[in-house]
Amino acid sequence: AQSVTQLGSHVSVSEGALVLLRCNYSSSVPPYLFWYVQYPNQGLQLLLKYTSAATLVKGINGFEAEFKKSETSFHLTKPSAHMSDAAEYFCAVTPTSGTYKYIFGTGTRLKVLA
């Protein structure tokens, strides 16, 4: 069975500071990994995805994530936070074949302080 753990339900950073949101996964088969962002009263939007190509993945809005198999991690980073980055972020995992059942983490709410 697959699972995802997001450490820290709330993260606060100052504008211009580094953003680091943590995600660890558990999977018995090679997974695809994703980060989604959710703004208030909206659906989820894809930030970036790992699909077994490059381990360092770049996404939209300056975000990137690195797949580390040895650490079973897929942490999300951004060098400099912007006020518009305030939102909820979800990590998700799915197997690379079969029924593509997506499992989401519990989410991390990012607050950006002026």
Add this chain to the structure above:
Amino acid sequence: EAGVAQSPRYKIIEKRQSVAFWCNPISGHATLYWYQQILGQGPKLLIQFQNNGVVDDSQLPKDRFSAERLKGVDSTLKIQPAKLEDSAVYLCASSKGGTGHTGELFFGEGSRLTVL
């Protein structure tokens, strides 16, 4: 390309009443998902369709929830009778599925249900 459409956006009902949510996925997407997102939590899969067949409904409370996807396109999720704990946002998502699947889910804006 039109996105995933959901309606209604908001619904308020009394407990024991019924409610239905509608989803129209992106054209050509074979796989459709319904997720339940309770406030402060991540989305939880309720049911997954591949075309008009059910792939996974293991977490669907079948005594009160039902879903169908007629003709492999639109889908409807129904709750009858509703309970207070059903208050949540119901998210519909679709993906291409099958060979060449890129792995991305496309979400609608959700239907927020409040049960009083």
